[in-house]
Amino acid sequence: MPSHHQERVTPVNAVVLMFVGLAIILAGYFVYSRYLAKKVYRLSATHRTPAHEFKDGVDYIPTNKFVLWGHHFTSVAGAAPIVGPAVAIIWGWGPAFLWVTLGTVFFAGMHDLGALWASARNKGQSIGTLSGRYIGPRGRNLFLAIMFLLLVMVNAVFAVVISGLLVSQPSAVIPTWGAIVVALLIGQAIYKLRWNLAVVSIAGVVALYGLILLGDRFPIVLPETIMGLSASAFWIIVLFIYAGIASLMPVWMLLQPRDYINGLQLFIGLGLLYAAILLSAPTMVAPMINQNTPPDTPGIVPLLFVTIACGAISGFHGMVSSGTSSKQLDKETDARFVGYFGAVGEGLLALVTLLVVSAGFQTLADWEEVYHAFNEGGAGAFVAAGGTVLSNGLAIPESLSATVLATMAVLFAATTMDTSVRLQRYIISEIGELMGLKLKPLIATVLVLLFGLGLAFGADPSGEGGMIIWPLFGTTNQLLAALTLSIITVILVRKRRPFLPVLLPLMFVLVMSVSALVVQLGTFYGQGNWLLLGMGIVILIAAIWVIIEAAVTLNRVRNQPPEPEDEDVAVAAQAGADGR
C-alpha cells in the first residue's frame, strides 16, 4: 500500500508517550480513585467486610491486600488487553492511546472498584445475584444470557488467536504444549513431593524458558492440510479438546500451577517490555491518526470502543471483583487498591502493547504492510513488533524475542480459555437447571466445546478468519459492564449519592456498544454470514433488554424514599441469618 500520501509529522518518541500514559493512569489512581472512594462509594475502614462477617476459610477469607491485588490482577489480565490495542492501532495510535488511558481512569477503574464495593456491601454476592436483587427476577436471566454469549465468544476467539499464533510463529509450538507438562510437574512437585515453592518457581520458569529456546531452535510447521483440515483448523480443534480435558481435571493438577506460572510470566513480560521500550527509546512509526486506513476498516466511532474492551473497560472484571475478590477484602478501604489498581495493571499492559505495535517497525511502509486490512494485526503484530523492540532494547536475538512474546501471548490466551470453558460449564448447568435438566459435567463440557467450535468455524469455515468475532466479543463484554454499572447506579441513586461518575460512563458505553453492534450487523449481513448475524441480533436484544431494565429500575428507585446508609448492611445481616 502506498504510504507517501500519509501526512508526516515529527515522530514522537515512545518513551515520551510511555511517561505521559503512566502519568495519566497513575494520576487516575492517586486522584480520581481517591475521589470515588471518598465521595461516591464512601469506603469505610470500620465497615465489617464479608470476609470477616462470614469467615469460613473456604469462600470468605480476609486476605492481605497485596496478595489479593496479585491474584485479582492476574485473573483479569490476559490476552485481551494485548489483542484489542494491537487491532485498534489501525486507526492510528492517538485515539487508542486516549481510550486506553482515559478509559482505565474513568471507566475500568471506576467499574472494577464499584463492582467490588457493591458486592462487599452485599455479603460478597456476585453481580448475577445482585442483578436479581436490584433489577428484579428478570435481571438474573438477563445476566445468565449475557454471560453465556460472552463465554461462547471468549472460547471461540481465543482458540482462533492461539491457532493463529501457532501458525504464524511455529517456534512457539514446543513451549506452548511443553508448558502444560511443566505445569503438571509443578503440581506434582508441590502437592505430592512437597517441594519448596520458591525452588519450584525458579525451576518452572527456567524450564519454560528452556522450552522457548528449544522451540526457537526447532520450529514446528504443520503441513498445509492435516486430515483434510487446514493447519489453523487443526489447531483450533486440538485446543478445544485440550481445554475440555483441562477443565475436567482436578484443579491442583494442572490449572492451579498453570495459572501460577502464567501469573509470574505476566510480571516478567510487563517488566521486559517496559524495560525494552525505556532502553531502546524507539520512535512511533505508526501514524498518530491513520488517514490511510485500508478500505475494509469500519469507522473509528463506535468500533474503537468495542475493539479495545479489556484495557479500557471490561465487564469480565466485574465477575472477578464480585465473584471472589469481594469475599476476601480484609478492609473495605483495600477495595481502592485491589479494584482500581487491578484495572491500572491491565491498563499498563494495554499501554505497552500500544507502544510496541506502533514503534516496533522500521518504517511506516512496514507497518502498513502488516496492517493492510482490519483485524489483520492482532496478536501476530504484537509478537513481530515486540520481538523487534525486545531485541533492540535488551539485545535478545529477534527470533528468540518473538518466540518469548508469542509463548507469553499463547499462555495468556490459553489460561483465559481454560477458565472460561470451566465457567461456561457451570453456566450451562445452571441454564439446564432452569429448564429442569440435570447435566453431568462431561455432557456440559461437550456442549461447551460444541458451541465454541460451532462459532469458531461458523465465523469462518477455514478457521483462519475467526478474528471477525473480536469486535462482537468486545461489544458483549461492554454490555456486561453496562449491566454492572446500572446496578451500581441504582445503589447510588437509592442512597442519594453522586451517581454521575457512574451514569455518564454507563451511557457512553451503552451508546457505543449498541451502535457498534448495528454497524457489525450491517457487515455480517453484507457478507451473508447468517450465524454471526443471528448471534448479533440476539446480543442486540440483550442490549435493548439491559437498557429497558436499567431505565425502568432507575425511574422506580428515583421516586422511592432514600435508602438509609446502612440498609445494605442490615439486609446483608438478615440474609446471612437466613442461611447462606
Place this chain on the structure above:
Amino acid sequence: MSPSRRRRVRMAADGLLRRISDGLGEFYAAPYRRTLARAKRDQDDLFTMLVLSEALGVPNPASHYTLELLPVVYEEFHDWHRRMGMDRSPLDEVACC
C-alpha cells in the same frame, strides 16, 4: 564487617526471603483455595450424611461402624444441616439450634 553486623545482615536477608516465600505461597494457593476447600467440604458433607443416615431414618448396613463416628461429625452438625437447606436441626435428639 563485624560478626554482630554480619549476623544482623543475615537475619534481615532471611526475613526478606521468608517474606518473599510466604508471598509466593499465597500467590500460589489463594486463587484456588476456595475451589479445593469446597471440594473437601462436599466430601465431608457426604461423609456426615452417611454417618447420620440411621438417625435420619435411612437403613445403613454399616451403622455398627458409623455409630462410633458420630462424635466426629457432631461439632460440624449445625453448619451441615444449614448447608443442606434445613434451617432447624432435623434431629430431635440433637438440639443445636
